[in-house]
Amino acid sequence: MKGFNLLLIILAVMMLTSMAVAEQGYRSVPSTLTEESAACLECHETIIPAMVKEWRYSRHYGANVGCYECHSADPKDVDAFEHNGFTIATIVSPKDCSKCHETEYLEFQKSHHADAGNILGSLDNVLGEVVEGPMAAVNGCKQCHGSIVEVNDDGSLTPETWPNTGIGRINPDGSKGACSACHSRHSFDAALARQPENCGKCHLGPDHPQKEIYEESKHGIAYYGNIDRMNLESSSWVVGIDYSAAPTCATCHMSATADLPITHDVGDRIS
Ligand code: HEC
Ligand code: HEC
Ligand code: HEC
Ligand code: HEC
């Protein structure tokens, strides 16, 4: 019997330690949410638990940036809808993010990335829409370039134009682009955005084989061989200080160096 009690105690200790370890998966201290965001969680914690877990893992969680801080909308917005007593929108556009991240927003809006949705007049697009048909354009062009999001009368988004996280998506509020093209919801983890795979989901294939070229280059070989020394989770990620094994696409085109700050205009550093 004594042995059995001891076993129970050992089991209890093991469970508590594993809970403490799981808790450390959250990078930030538990936060004090606004009343509105706490209300969202009452339902969404059970409807979409995986998404809520990703949000809890994000830096936003520790900074009290909850569901409502991002999804709240002005009743005048064309895509705003009433939702259990709150006025919200599904799309959180670059303009919405700019409430807190103005620098990144302004740099991104002036970049060629933000204009990538304006391909409708191009010859390639005529080939896409006319020769292959609209479905080819939706799947073939707009997943990378971005759709022009259209809104139904009830504020819902049309299935031809949504879901979409193309880099030059044209949003119902007129702003261009999707921060979520690189910053996957709902962790918005900078580490994820710094990987070559993040850029490679669009920059691949015969017309723009940057990903393939990178993989076969010394840089790519060094990256994949030394991935555990890349320190991708670092809060600063300055090349030469936080890591040195290899550059990723972000290192050269976006991230901070000893002399350059982070830029969200990928054209800033090319001729
Ligand atoms: C009473 C429960 C409840 C509350 C409170 C609630 N939601 Fe929801 N929400 C749901 C359910 C159920 C769905 C899925 C069905 C639907 O679209 O209505 C949903 C869907 C959504 C969607 C997706 C809509 C789409 O386009 O598919 C978003 C975004 C959303 N909720 C955000 C929020 C936010 C932000 C809050 C807090 C301000 C909130 N919800 C509060 C129950 C709730
Ligand atoms: C930092 C801002 C931010 C926060 C905080 C946030 N969301 Fe989102 N959410 C987004 C973005 C961005 C999208 C994707 C839409 C887009 O690309 O504009 C999204 C999409 C969604 C969707 C649509 C389903 C999907 O994945 O396509 C639901 C539902 C949703 N969010 C609910 C929530 C709930 C519930 C919370 C709180 C636990 C929350 N969001 C917190 C930014 C945010
Ligand atoms: C209400 C203010 C607010 C809004 C709205 C907001 N953020 Fe943030 N965001 C913050 C704060 C504060 C931090 C820094 C948290 C920290 O350093 O711990 C942050 C951090 C980040 C980071 C760094 C994450 C990391 O891993 O280092 C990214 C990326 C980010 N936000 C993207 C977005 C995007 C994209 C949107 C819109 C979809 C958005 N944010 C909307 C306040 C906001
Ligand atoms: C896998 C992602 C992807 C798909 C799918 C895609 N593109 Fe592109 N497209 C890109 C990238 C990345 C560039 C930039 C290439 C560079 O700068 O080297 C680009 C460049 C372009 C340009 C040149 C833009 C400029 O301003 O110079 C046009 C036009 C274009 N694409 C049209 C299309 C059309 C039309 C389709 C569909 C038939 C399409 N693309 C499908 C990723 C994609």
Ligand code: HEC
């Ligand atoms: C082309 C991909 C890409 C797009 C699109 C993008 N980001 Fe980023 N973002 C990154 C990368 C890569 C980093 C990491 C930079 C570093 O090395 O620290 C980052 C870092 C950040 C950070 C934290 C670091 C800092 O201090 O700047 C914030 C906040 C952020 N992004 C917000 C945004 C917002 C808001 C948008 C939309 C307007 C956006 N991003 C669009 C790739 C992107």
Ligand code: HEC
């Ligand atoms: C969702 C698709 C997508 C992602 C993700 C993406 N790009 Fe692009 N990128 C494009 C498209 C499309 C263009 C062409 C835009 C145009 O000229 O119209 C482009 C253009 C560029 C250019 C040329 C800019 C200029 O001013 O001519 C650079 C450099 C670039 N991307 C780097 C990156 C890097 C680095 C990342 C990752 C951190 C990245 N891209 C992620 C789609 C993407």
Ligand code: HEC
């Ligand atoms: C070691 C630094 C470095 C790395 C790593 C790197 N690039 Fe580049 N990239 C450059 C330079 C330098 C140029 C040429 C700039 C110029 O023409 O002024 C360039 C050009 C480009 C262009 C063409 C811009 C144009 O003129 O149309 C794109 C798109 C691009 N890079 C995307 C990427 C992507 C995606 C990755 C990762 C798979 C990547 N780069 C990795 C340094 C780098």
